[in-house]
């Protein structure tokens with residue numbers, strides 16, 4: 428069983444929004460070609476479940492997870508489709524409890540100590556910090572690490588190639604999440620070469636800093 432740290436080992440977790448499940452496999456392959464081997468397909472569109480199923484079946488090297496999971500029904504749908512991990516924008520105790528019960532890696536979104544304390548109750552060690560830049564970025568993460576030295580973060584929201592470096596330099600950061608390497612526009616335009624290029628730049632930056 429993977430944990431979230433292993434899922435995010437390449438340093439970048441792409442937040443992928445797909446309107447058409449037919450785009451899922453080429454998007455996954457484009458990310459893989461850029462060195463990203465885990466992707467979060469968000470439950471923001473009707474195509475999410477089919478997209479996860481296609482990637483799980485057709486691109487086995489890709490660790491496909493479900494993002495924007497805000498309730499237990501979505502969690503079950505995601506797992507039925509083959510999702511290997513769950514990401515949520517916020518802290519739903521039901522979602523966390525169900526994922527932990529089913530032994531599925533889960534990264535809930537947090538910005539406050541109280542939200543972190545809910546995750547700690549379930550033994551979680553890695554949290555999504557969302558929306559990262561709006562909630563004070565690294566400065567807030569450092570402050571949260573005072574009372575909670577045992578946890579690490581995947582900051583997401585407002586991060587891109589230009590500001591990822593400061594996050595990568597901090598050991599409390601497992602990886603950063605974001606959509607800059609796989610924007611909706613790139614997917615709709617079929618710009619898979621562009622997705623690979625931006626993914627490769629992001630993973631190269633992570634490797635350069637973390638070795």
Ligand code: 3PG
Pocket residue numbers: 442557583584585586604605606607
């Ligand atoms: C999101 O939920 O849209 C993600 O956090 C991505 O944020 P970004 O588009 O700012 O990278």
